[in-house]
Amino acid sequence: MPPDATAIVQAKALVEVEDLARDFDVSKPWLYRVLQGDRKRILKAVAGVSFDIPRGTTLSLVGESGCGKTTVARLVVGLYPPSRGRIRFDGVDMAGLASRAEAESLRKRINMIFQDPYASLNPRWRVRDIIAEPIRAFRLLTDEKAIQERVAELLTQVKLSPKDGEKYPHEFSGGQRQRISIARALSSTPEFLVCDEPTSALDVSVQAQILNLMKDLQAEMGLTYLFISHNLAVVRHMSDRIGVMYLGRIVELAPGETLFATPRHPYTRMLLDAIPDLDMTGRARTPVGGEVPSPIDPxxxxxxxxxxxLANARCRAEVPQLRPVADAQVACHAVEEGRTA
Amino acid sequence: MPLLEVKNLRVEFPTRRGTLTAVDDVSFHIDPGEVLGVVGESGAGKSITGAAIIRLIEPPGRIAGGQVILNGRRIDNIPLDEMRHVRGKQIGAIFQDPLTTLNPLYSIGRQLVETMQTHLALSDREARARAIRWLEEVGIPGAAQRVDAYPHQFSGGMRQRVVIALALCAEPNLVIADEPTTALDVSIQAQVIALLKRLCREHGTAIMLVTHDMGVIAETADRVAVMYAGRIAEIGPVRDVVKHARHPxxxxxxxxxxxxxxxxxxxxxxxxxxxxxxxxxxxxxxxxxxxxxxxxxxxxxxxxxxxxxxxxxxxxxxxxxxxxxxxxxxx
Structure with a gap:
């Protein structure tokens, strides 16, 4: 990361991510490798990503399958250790936490909402126990009555009834389950929520309910979101700033309005052009050919x-770095050289 | 005369707790060469409607009423072995997941050849040459070399192209495409939709496009039917439905x-x-x-x-x- 790209880091960012990378070893088992003379195969899921999220705002990462957006989400909440790079939360380096108590006090300020509301709720627990789990795990409340009161309050907050706490997850629809996930994520009173495709498994009318709820909660509680999605329209609706990812890197990072008004990176332009939209009835478009290459052998x-x-010889040889262009950052040689026109 | 007419179609699933009506009194038609979009949320009955037309409803589900008329001939009550000749020859089908449509044990060439020889009188050599031509038409690079490859050797977008070739190779008048691009990334989705549209226009094939994605419908369909709880809530030209909806x-x-x-x-x-x-x-x-x-x-x-x-x-x-x-x- 060159210093000029990180120079715009705002002093008040709640989350600062610097040159974050994560490799996965996808080699065959050792014996096979020895017998067949294969080399180790490393998948670079995230290859050096930097961004920061000011308090109370939403940063979205958008991209196609395999671009590394979910891996970034999981790195940021600490579900994977990073292979390289640093994550600072409220100025504290998450890797350098000495004691367990220190780590715990930081972790309860961060929580996550997952994509699949069918897989992320334990089917054998009552909803009130699912929601109370973070409260109990972090020992935020110890009195059982106080815990149940808090659970009822959280259920009301996500527009469910306190009586729903007695039920099991299978009694709820997908949208209601996602509300339960949100209530659970809020139960440790976090400041920062990482939302990994929270509405991708839902129907559009239910998606609208959940997106509206998430925006209301953000306004009420001053939450900071890292929002992961493949749906550009959803991302536009939710975000202050948007990072477009391609094969483990951010290729363009810009305020939402800028990204949609003046997309700069050729990939962003292609994505915006590829999405069928309600407003374009009858418009013919020219889809861009090719597919996302394998991240094992980029x-x-x-x-x-x-x-x-716009590719030329330099593009084939040199990895472009994110450079500021107006209020955006773009990793593209063609943009830097003014070849985009 | 419309190509396909569906009249008062009703599909029921008997269960232990009573009979569920998944599709209830649905009527619509598709003209030759027309693209009819069918949208709705999960459980609205849109996929079941498509499956009922080609008689692919899993028992105990059954067509409990109504008529399906293709080219002036009822196909909802003909014997199943006759129906097998309608499927493929007159109605092609494209489903969401190309991996479940393609047989993993047969090369894609063999699957194309088999489909074509079932419905068209072709020699082995002609059928193989035509299979390669279809693969070229759906944009598989190096079709002549890859005709003997197996489904797992293709990416998701390429597999869906093969499925499109398979659905169109016996030259049907109608293709039922059930969420054909839902499993694909946006850039690949655009390629597949453009391909499907172009091929059907060139061959004069009508499409019944079942999807939950209004954007895909808005860009592809001529008319659209919106389904809710097993019934059609609204049907009309795509622009009027999208921009001036009459149903709340x-x-x-x-x-x-x-x-x-x-x-x-x-x-x-x-x-x-x-x-x-x-x-x-x-x-x-x-x-x-x-x-x-x-x-x-x-x-x-x-x-x-x-x-x-x-x-x-x-x-x-x-x-x-x-x-x-x-x-x-x-x-």
Whole structure:
């Protein structure tokens, strides 16, 4: 990361991520490798990502399958240790926490909402116990009556009835289950929520309910969101700033309005052009060819160059870094050289 | 004459706790070469409608009433072995997941050849040459070399292209495409939709496009049917349904979709969720969630009726006598 790109880090950012990377070893078992003479195969899921999220705002990461957006979410909440790079929360380096108590006090300020509301709730627990789990795990309340009161309050907050606490997850629809996930995530009174595709499994009318609820809660409680999605329209609706990811890197990072008004990176332009939209009835479009290459064996230079109409020799050799362009940051040689026109 | 006519189709699933009606009195038609979009949320009955037309409903589910007429001939009551000749030859099918459509043990070439030889009189050599031509047409690079490859050797987008070739290779008049791009990434989705549209235009094939993605419908369909709780809530030309919905459900549905071109502070919200098939409310199934509900909706079930526009809507707001003053609210 060159210093000029990180120079815009705001002093008040709640979350600061610097050159974050995560490799996964996807080699065959050792014996196979020895017998067949195969080399180790490393998948670079995230290859150096930097961003910061000011308090009370939403940063979204958007991209197609395999671009590393979910891995970033999991790194930020600490579900995976990073291979490289740093995550600072409220100025504290998350890797450098000495004691368990210190780590716990930081962790309860961060929580996560997962994509699949069918898989993320324990089917054998009552809803009140699911929601109370973070309270009990962090020992925020010890009195059983106080815990139940808090659970009832959380259920009301996500527009469910306090009586729903007695039920089991299978009695609820997908949208209601996602409300339960949100109530659970809020139960440790976090400041920062990482939301990994929270509405992708839901129908559109239910998605609207959940997105509205998440926005209301943010306004009420001053929450900070890291929002992961593949749906650009949803991302536009939710975010202050948007990072577009491609093969483990952020290729463009810009305020939402800027990104949609003046997309700069050729990949962002392609994505925006590829999405069918309600307003474009009858419009013919020219889809861009090619597919996302394998992250195990990414193309040299800019990973997008095999699909990019603007690629030249430099793009095939040199990895572009994020550089500021107006109020955005773009990782593209063509943009830097003014070849985009 | 329409290519396909569906009249009062009813699909039932007997269960231990009584009979569920997944598709209830659905009627529509598709003209030759036309793209009819069928949208709705999970459980609206859109996939079951498609499956009923090609008689692929898993028992104990069954067609309990109505008629399906293809090229002037009823196909809902013909014997199943006759139906097998209709499937593939007259109606092709594309499903969401290409991996479950393709046989993993056969090369894609063999699957294409087998399909074509079942329905068309072709020699082995002709069929193979045609298989390669189809693969070229759907944009598989190096078709002549890859014709003997197996499904797992292709990416998701490429597999869906093979499925499209498979659906079109016996030259049917109608393709039923059930969520053909839902499993694909947006950039691949655009390629596949463009391909499907182009091929059907070139071959004069009509499409029944079943999807939950309004964006795909808006870009692809000529007309669209919106389904809710097993019935058609509204049907009409795509532009009129998207921009000037006459049914409150369609209106709410369109408002709940975040737009790419502008930002709103809040999305329109339809309270509640679609009823389960076990407890569909009396009267209009949408009435408990409807912002414009009035007395008649609670007791009497509306059928599709003309509105002030080209759309038909199953909504009492458009009833000539009592709802007249309300007409035009959405225009």
């Amino acid at each position: 193309p040299p230079g800019c990973a997008f160059h095999p699909r990019c109409p | 459900y369609t209106e709410g549905l369109m408002g709940s979709i975040p737009a790419l071109t502008h930002k709103v502070a809040r999305l329109t919200q339809i309270e509640g969720a679609m009823p389960r098939l076990t407890d569909i409310p009396p009267g209009c199934a949408f009435h408990p969630r409807c912002p414009k509900v009035f007395e008649r909706c609670r007791v009497e079930r509306p059928d599709l009726m003309p509105t002030d526009g080209p759309n038909l809507a199953a909504c009492w707001l458009h009833a000539p006598a009592r709802g007249a003053r309300e007409v035009g609210h959405a225009a």
